[in-house]
Amino acid sequence: MNARLIEPRLLQAFVAVAREGSVSRAAQKLFLSQPAVSLQLKELAEATKLELFIRTSSGLLLSRDGAALLAHAERALAGLADFSQAAQRMTSGVHGTLRIGTILDPEFTRLGAFLHELVSLAPEIEPELQHGTSGVVLAKLLADEIDAGFYIGDAQADAAALATRQRGAPSLYSEVLTEFTYRVVAPPGWGPQVLGKDWASLVKLPWISTPPQSVHSRLLSQVLGPLGLQQHRVAVVDQEPSMLALVRAGVGLSLARDLDALRESQSEGLVVADKVSIATALVFTCKAVARDKPVVTTAWDALARAWRR
Numbered sequence: 001m002n003a004r005l006i007e008p009r010l011l012q013a014f015v016a017v018a019r020e021g022s023v024s025r026a027a028q029k030l031f032l033s034q035p036a037v038s039l040q041l042k043e044l045a046e047a048t049k050l051e052l053f054i055r056t057s058s059g060l061l062l063s064r065d066g067a068a069l070l071a072h073a074e075r076a077l078a079g080l081a082d083f084s085q086a087a088q089r090m091t092s093g094v095h096g097t098l099r100i101g102t103i104l105d106p107e108f109t110r111l112g113a114f115l116h117e118l119v120s121l122a123p124e125i126e127p128e129l130q131h132g133t134s135g136v137v138l139a140k141l142l143a144d145e146i147d148a149g150f151y152i153g154d155a156q157a158d159a160a161a162l163a164t165r166q167r168g169a170p171s172l173y174s175e176v177l178t179e180f181t182y183r184v185v186a187p188p189g190w191g192p193q194v195l196g197k198d199w200a201s202l203v204k205l206p207w208i209s210t211p212p213q214s215v216h217s218r219l220l221s222q223v224l225g226p227l228g229l230q231q232h233r234v235a236v237v238d239q240e241p242s243m244l245a246l247v248r249a250g251v252g253l254s255l256a257r258d259l260d261a262l263r264e265s266q267s268e269g270l271v272v273a274d275k276v277s278i279a280t281a282l283v284f285t286c287k288a289v290a291r292d293k294p295v296v297t298t299a300w301d302a303l304a305r306a307w308r309r
Contacts, residue, residue: 006047008080011073013040014052018070021059078308085121085301094294095124101137101149102129103215104240108257109150109177109282113306121305122298133238135213138162141287142170148286148299150177152215155285174285175300177307182219182278183261187250188269194253195274199229202273206252208243209233216243216255219278244270 016026017037027037045052052066062070098118106112115127130137130146137149138158156172184202186194193205203224209231210216224230234252237243243254248268255278256264264270284303290296 006044008077010040010044010047011077013037014044014066015070015073015077017041017053017060018062018066021061023060082301082305094122094298096295097126097128098148098295098299099128099130099146100299101140101146101151102131103134103137103150103152104282110306110309113309114303117302117305118299121302122295125295125298133211133213134215135211135218138285139213141172141285144287147290147293147296148284151283151285153218153280153283155283158218171288172285173288173291174283176281176283177303179279179281181258182216182255182280183258184253184273184276185244185247185256185261185264186253186271186273187247188271190271194271197273197275199224199227199276202253202276203229203231205232206234207231208246208252208254209236210243211236211238214238215280219280220255223278 012030016029017023020026020029023034023037027034050065051063053060054063102109102111118125118127134152137151138155140146141149142159155174159172235246244256244264247254247270261272265272286296
């Protein structure tokens with residue numbers, strides 16, 4: 001048997017046994033008999049000419065070769081699942097407008113890859129992009145002005161906080177795409193004022209602020225509020241590139257994503273505060289009641305493929 005022609009059922013048995021550590025438990029998961037699963041493992045071992053498992057008193061353990069192949073097998077099965085879902089969508093003719101709330105720069109959210117996968121999966125879907133801050137995206141989602149969108153932070157918790165000003169926040173469905181950290185950046189030469197300083201010291205310096213609905217404002221409020229602190233604001237800007245430009249010009253402090261802060265420090269000499277930071281996450285979210293709508297489901301599938309690249 002040629003390894004290039006290995007049947008999916010053999011990979012399914014291999015992955016199931018690897019995860020369960022037992023042929024009997026894997027057989028239950030696959031709704032097969034133990035002899036059938038054992039036979040499939042034997043076929044796969046013969047096809048690859050590798051010893052994939054080591055038998056121990058407590059069950060089966062992956063061999064070194066088996067461990068190296070496990071991720072490849074999982075990706076192959078995920079690819080087959082993608083193919084089946086795409087074929088099903090094409091058969092069912094998923095179509096319509098998908099309204100997507102976008103934030104930050106397209107490279108960070110992988111927006112281009114997302115839209116490419118979306119068009120590949122369902123050519124009849126027409127994406128409609130609406131760009132804004134995280135707060136604007138959440139407000140539009142709650143008002144049914146978009147179907148799904150990118151957001152920074154805990155979308156459900158922030159939606160619940162809005163319930164005090166609205167009738168009530170619906171349940172949201174969200175998945176974390178990536179976790180990252182915001183750093184405080186300062187103009188070149190501000191090391192003595194910034195390095196080794198805590199929030200109580202930093203808020204006394206001039207800050208480039210953002211509108212209340214922006215992620216910078218929201219995250220800083222969550223940190224400074226419990227401490228009874230407020231920024232000394234000297235400017236209000238709603239675009240991160242403009243904020244960094246003002247920091248370079250010596251106007252004041254700002255937040256920047258960790259990778260941006262590092263790049264600006266290396267290329268422009270900005271000072272990065274070393275005692276404070278704010279951890280958060282980029283998520284994709286929609287109303288829970290809309291999660292199973294065909295166009296929204298397709299969006300989640302496309303997003304998963306874009307973030308696996």
